[in-house]
């Protein structure tokens with residue numbers, strides 16, 4: 001709950017002093033009722049407050065969170081099968097949502113935010129934001145197959161050819177792979193397209209953003225520097 005004049009100021013309508021004048025002048029209504037008393041409290045995000053008939057809303061603080069997603073969590077806000085979602089792992093007052101998706105059984109870095117424009121930029125293929133994964137396969141994969149991934153492979157289910165990927169061999173059956181799109185199960189399907197089967201998948205970087213210290217299931221706010229980097233990297237605010 002918040003005092004009405006404080007609420008109006010928080011919404012950026014006016015200073016608290018001018019807000020008091022607006023209230024006294026009968027220009028402010030709460031849930032359709034004109035309010036002229038200063039003591040009135042309103043509940044943020046529940047009560048509808050209008051000034052001269054126009055609804056005013058609280059500008060939510062933009063938050064940017066980095067989560068180390070464990071296996072067994074879905075990245076949708078709600079799961080029809082009642083499985084736990086990544087939102088069960090973060091505890092912030094803002095309504096955040098995941099930027100892009102990771103499969104139920106994929107681990108690793110996931111950004112959550114309430115900044116819709118930023119999320120769109122990060123996910124849209126046009127901005128070519130890179131995601132890097134560590135993949136362990138059931139069997140060794142040959143150099144010729146790894147090379148095919150570097151050039152792009154046809155994904156039957158999505159009817160599209162992947163753009164060139166950076167593929168670094170870590171072991172006979174272990175690879176780092178960097179992609180610039182984010183189609184459903186893309187990395188798993190890319191390896192399938194060249195005869196491989198991914199047994200373990202973890203996202204290790206988003207652009208240059210990495211964090212090997214963040215424990216599985218834990219989250220933290222991104223630093224101002226990281227946020228600045230990601231906004232710039234994704235071209236947020238440029239168009």
Ligand code: URA
Nearest residue numbers: 103106185186187188
């Ligand atoms: N590619 C996949 O196959 N799965 C993920 O979760 C992310 C990328």
